[in-house]
Amino acid sequence: MKAVIYEGNGTMKEKNVDLPILENNELLLKVQACGICSSDLRTLLYGSRSVVPPVVLGHEIAGEIVDKTLRGTEYNLGQRVIVSPAIGCGRCIFCRTGQQNHCNDVRKIASHYNGGFAEYIKIPAQAIYGGNINIIPKNIDYLEASLSEPLACVINGQENLNIGPDDTVAVIGAGPLGLLHAEAARLSGAKKILLINRSSKRLKLAESFHYDAYIDLSAEDGIKAVNDMTDGKGANVVIVTVSSAQAVEMGVNMASHMGRVCLFSGFPYDKSKNKLDLNIVHYRQITLYGVFSSAPRHNEAALNLITDGKINIKKIITHIVSLSKIDSGFDIVRAHDGLKVIVVPDMEDLQEDIKNYSSAKIIV
Amino acid sequence: MKAVIYEGNGTMKEKNVDLPILENNELLLKVQACGICSSDLRTLLYGSRSVVPPVVLGHEIAGEIVDKTLRGTEYNLGQRVIVSPAIGCGRCIFCRTGQQNHCNDVRKIASHYNGGFAEYIKIPAQAIYGGNINIIPKNIDYLEASLSEPLACVINGQENLNIGPDDTVAVIGAGPLGLLHAEAARLSGAKKILLINRSSKRLKLAESFHYDAYIDLSAEDGIKAVNDMTDGKGANVVIVTVSSAQAVEMGVNMASHMGRVCLFSGFPYDKSKNKLDLNIVHYRQITLYGVFSSAPRHNEAALNLITDGKINIKKIITHIVSLSKIDSGFDIVRAHDGLKVIVVPDMEDLQEDIKNYSSAKIIV
Amino acid sequence: MKAVIYEGNGTMKEKNVDLPILENNELLLKVQACGICSSDLRTLLYGSRSVVPPVVLGHEIAGEIVDKTLRGTEYNLGQRVIVSPAIGCGRCIFCRTGQQNHCNDVRKIASHYNGGFAEYIKIPAQAIYGGNINIIPKNIDYLEASLSEPLACVINGQENLNIGPDDTVAVIGAGPLGLLHAEAARLSGAKKILLINRSSKRLKLAESFHYDAYIDLSAEDGIKAVNDMTDGKGANVVIVTVSSAQAVEMGVNMASHMGRVCLFSGFPYDKSKNKLDLNIVHYRQITLYGVFSSAPRHNEAALNLITDGKINIKKIITHIVSLSKIDSGFDIVRAHDGLKVIVVPDMEDLQEDIKNYSSAKIIV
Amino acid sequence: MKAVIYEGNGTMKEKNVDLPILENNELLLKVQACGICSSDLRTLLYGSRSVVPPVVLGHEIAGEIVDKTLRGTEYNLGQRVIVSPAIGCGRCIFCRTGQQNHCNDVRKIASHYNGGFAEYIKIPAQAIYGGNINIIPKNIDYLEASLSEPLACVINGQENLNIGPDDTVAVIGAGPLGLLHAEAARLSGAKKILLINRSSKRLKLAESFHYDAYIDLSAEDGIKAVNDMTDGKGANVVIVTVSSAQAVEMGVNMASHMGRVCLFSGFPYDKSKNKLDLNIVHYRQITLYGVFSSAPRHNEAALNLITDGKINIKKIITHIVSLSKIDSGFDIVRAHDGLKVIVVPDMEDLQEDIKNYSSAKIIV
Ligand SMILES: NC(=O)c1ccc[n+]([C@@H]2O[C@H](COP(=O)([O-])OP(=O)(O)OC[C@H]3O[C@@H](n4cnc5c(N)ncnc54)[C@H](OP(=O)(O)O)[C@@H]3O)[C@@H](O)[C@H]2O)c1
Ligand SMILES: NC(=O)c1ccc[n+]([C@@H]2O[C@H](COP(=O)([O-])OP(=O)(O)OC[C@H]3O[C@@H](n4cnc5c(N)ncnc54)[C@H](OP(=O)(O)O)[C@@H]3O)[C@@H](O)[C@H]2O)c1
């Protein structure tokens, strides 16, 4: 089968490799859609502590069950499924409370195990017992379904923010994750949503989402803009979806008293020590929520949101690329030339679905 | 009357001033006990944005009602009361939810109004309508009661930490506030309490509180010590009660996955921008709680804890000083020569109570 | 002035009475809109323990400040305001946490004080200090604003229900309060909203709200219908807005495991002991939330929702009646001939606003 | 091996049966201690919908791993373990959030599978993957460890009650579960604990636990007593641990405004429809929490509490009986002649441990 192997040192190559061989209680998926995450790009560019090459990247996976050595469960050949990539031990306090992404002994797809930038992927037994596989309902397609993974991270990220109608929510970063956050905040009834970005390109792309304000930092001061829109009180909730120390500082600064700031982004690991005005956090009684990854229950919740049509997901998919054009996909992600880029290994199989993405660019 | 006036530039002087004149609906208190907070010292040494001299400092106030222009309430001459120092507008969202300390238009005793380092203090009408005055129950004395204010801050600080029997709690700083935090955490059923300090003096003083570990940073590495005591998992809750960037960094570092870190201390205002490893916060999904000051409901809750004997408060009072010896009191606070220092303007009046503090040092 | 006096024993009469005389720190409002609550009708029909006649009923009040003896606050002549009717003592634990409706010494408008079915109403000082008066923003009218009170009760009622996108919400009762609940649940992102009523009339009226199901108990079995729509699992949230023991029983029965049931309605006081299957509550681990009335913070939140256009409030107002036709108003409420009925004492003053209610019936 | 078989119709008989044969991935435990729950007695006396005879009862199980067909996990021969009896599917929303006791497809030990009143018990594979097996730490014995199961139910029951230092907690029922609740409430820092029982015998037994009040309903009125102790305000938290409609009614009646009432007991299934004054629930804004059973995470938390010595567990064990004397054990449970009765199949094996229960009665 074809697989794109990340080899470290900024290189990634499509190769022909053997089909994975199933051990006991495993599944084989034919990958049908796998989104490119900006963290895949970060790994490619800067490396990552938790990813040891060679390995196949890609953790936003939707696929079809084509083989199994598992008996007596609900999973069957031909089923369409998505994968929650963090596999827990099943017994630690994190696994027991539905936060497998923080399991004491977590093992991840696209890190410990090969990921989805390939024609096929093997699902280990522990992922099945752990509930990491969710079945895609009939009315949504593989492409939408593959967005469950990033949306699951957003759900995990907003879980403790308790957004409601009293909250003005500032989202910093108008990338795909910023938009998913804005959509989720709207669904929670947020009073106002203010989308903030470094430049105008993506703010334009997001206009059709009809948020309450689009703040272009190249043209205006973010803190002033937010204060102006909140009677000088600041935003109740700030969600930082950019990997920038400056943005975190700005985010804390534009938060109101008793505001909640979500630190959704990580940093290249040699750039993670950043200056923060701790007196603002202290005197305004701000809460700063670090959040990372997601668990099977978030994955299911995300899939349900998409299935229920609560989030306009199709609009976020702007590019669909074949496996052999994955480099172009990564280039688009890097250039912020669109929003979400999805790798589709077998375009023919999905041709009917792809027709529904008339405004997306298809690269084969 | 005698009052100690903070004049800015590091000076503070006892003076004879006129008794405050009551306007409508006000109370006059005879100050019977007023604790020295380490933030009083910080203001004296470095100034404070919110304190404009000349003003009387001292916000941990217990006193007797000796005059009033207020009709028809439950407050009467001769009553013993404590004062919650942050006075709210009564109408903003913070006042309405019991967080007057974050009122959009907060006015504070010992900042906007004169504080308790004086023989008498005037209580403005708004404080009375706002519920800032709590009546001291019979079975506790003025000295204990004056500790309600710092304990109220601790209660505010722990409100969202949700400490329970699964939580190992690391308290950084063994000053009076660190100990109040440790006591409150124990009351919430914490699994283990680890008290951490820069040097051994105060850890020794705290031995009779019987915490689970006393970690002296001059002798051992804090992060290692905490990890050793938690199977390498880190503390679930870390409370930073020291005004040190290093301590915050260490605190975040010793927190477990999904750990909660309380930023209880502020910084001198030119030293508040500090480096923090944001990747730890992000990848471990840590929540960082800035907390500051307290509201009337915390004040009442603190008074109740003390009244119910849930917290061994007397042990924390190590020095009792007269108004004219307040400088010695500040010196002790600065040198960390004891724990809590209480100013008692009229020692004679309290002589029976003071007898119950046999191990405290009395300075007249 | 004209006022409608409730005299007990099922009688209520319009009379000419003296204008209220203001004592210190009070306000006089010209009542511009006052909704009829189904509990007003219940009081008229069956009496109420907390309402001692003679008294003016009507607690959903919007009016204009026309006189004041209050100095130095933000309230001024000519301002348009609404009133939160439960006035707290300001010091008990309920007042301190924003639940004045449960104040140990609560005093209520339309019960301890005269209410809004009159040309003018006096607002006591305690209501002003307590934050019970909220200023109406420019972009909404008195009629909409008067709905803040019932909506505030709904907000209080949903506060602990934590409705979100995983929740199928069944609302029992399609009266004005049922619809406000359904609207609020939708705003919180509920997965599905199922509106349930005893008969079809009001379900028809509610069709334009586009809920996910309309269940007419005269035509189908409620529990079966809800189970069918939830794969047999039951509704996660059930809100009972009808004063019927049967409905509570049905509500508990249609709740899922770990479901949340809101008991929003009270009962005539001689009919409040009802059979409930406690094993369902116990074995399914259901939580039953009694909720009653609202506090100033809910009132403000409701006003904000209406101002922000988050809830389509105008559609709920189906009848506007003059003070002298209040009996007709009560008849409509009793007959369930529409949804919300608003009493407007001075129709001429509001004639411009009333034009925006083209589908409402005006009775003068 | 010997096993006590529940045969329905109020009969239970010790028989010789074959050792269970392990299928794939299972464990065999030698039962070392198994408590008798009052619900075992209820099943014996009145039957139970979820228990289909013939089956071995007993779900408070501690034992030793003596055989296994499971590879590659942390479980090994010779280990001492406890069992969380509710086995979940691993994939439903309840399993995913750590509430396997409400799994859509839950299967229970001592109901779907044989329980612990036998010499040996087989643990199904699903229980192992589901985390239902917890390893007993060195410093506690099998008898204490077996109390983890009821304590886990108590922890589940108090999870949402949020007991803290402001709360006066009334516990109705002074049986073993009532005492575990009282202990857990104390650990959460409850202001006062009021223990209430129908008769004096068990209140006497509980005197050494030093609660704040012991209310004997045969001598005084419960509601009056609670009101007297709370300035007429009622208890903030009421926990009903008796299977009596009257007790639930009393419990709701003695709760304060905004009080929380825990419905911990179930009812014989033909006696579960009971009269309740719903107006009290509604007007006081009381929350009624039905709670039932527990999940693996509660089981672990309970084991930790016992291990950490946070709960004085040994005092609650008043009787230790051999398997062949199980009838006497049931008689004691029925007569309320002590507190917890533990069945120990192999007394000899535990003889050293049993020595530590000098005040317990041993029946062989
Ligand atoms: N917590 C989790 O579990 C989780 C999961 C997935 C992703 N993430 C993280 O979420 C972040 C966002 O993902 P993404 O795919 O949306 O990223 P992306 O495509 O790289 O988009 C980032 C956006 O942020 C803008 N930006 C960059 N620096 C900025 C600054 N200082 N101020 C304002 N805007 C700035 C960029 O604007 P320009 O277009 O002008 O460059 C861009 O539109 C990434 O850091 C990713 O690692 C976290
Ligand atoms: N949030 C609020 O509402 C609130 C209210 C009151 C007070 N506070 C703040 O709480 C803090 C503590 O108050 P306090 O009265 O207890 O203070 P304190 O008497 O100054 O005690 C501070 C303690 O911290 C120790 N310490 C200093 N630097 C340290 C470091 N890097 N690592 C470990 N320990 C270190 C000191 O040890 P040595 O004895 O070795 O010097 C001392 O024992 C102050 O910053 C105060 O401003 C906040």
Ligand SMILES: NC(=O)c1ccc[n+]([C@@H]2O[C@H](COP(=O)([O-])OP(=O)(O)OC[C@H]3O[C@@H](n4cnc5c(N)ncnc54)[C@H](OP(=O)(O)O)[C@@H]3O)[C@@H](O)[C@H]2O)c1
């Ligand atoms: N908690 C609070 O603070 C608060 C505040 C305000 C109001 N409330 C209470 O909320 C309730 C609803 O107020 P509302 O003004 O909307 O009342 P409403 O106009 O009387 O409407 C009640 C609706 O319930 C329906 N109904 C009656 N019995 C039913 C049953 N057994 N099953 C299903 N539907 C049934 C009626 O249907 P038909 O049209 O077929 O008769 C009617 O449409 C009242 O009890 C009121 O006292 C509570």
Ligand SMILES: NC(=O)c1ccc[n+]([C@@H]2O[C@H](COP(=O)([O-])OP(=O)(O)OC[C@H]3O[C@@H](n4cnc5c(N)ncnc54)[C@H](OP(=O)(O)O)[C@@H]3O)[C@@H](O)[C@H]2O)c1
């Ligand atoms: N939620 C769960 O997961 C769970 C788990 C385990 C047990 N439970 C339930 O918890 C309950 C308590 O268990 P247990 O083992 O402690 O029961 P128990 O041994 O039967 O004790 C019940 C106690 O309640 C007293 N009592 C009976 N009726 C009373 C009344 N009307 N008012 C006041 N006190 C009354 C009895 O007093 P006398 O001594 O005077 O008779 C007895 O001391 C049982 O119903 C059990 O089914 C629930």
Ligand SMILES: [Zn+2]
């Ligand atoms: Zn784990």
Ligand SMILES: [Zn+2]
């Ligand atoms: Zn305020």
Ligand SMILES: [Zn+2]
């Ligand atoms: Zn009150």
Ligand SMILES: [Zn+2]
């Ligand atoms: Zn399940």
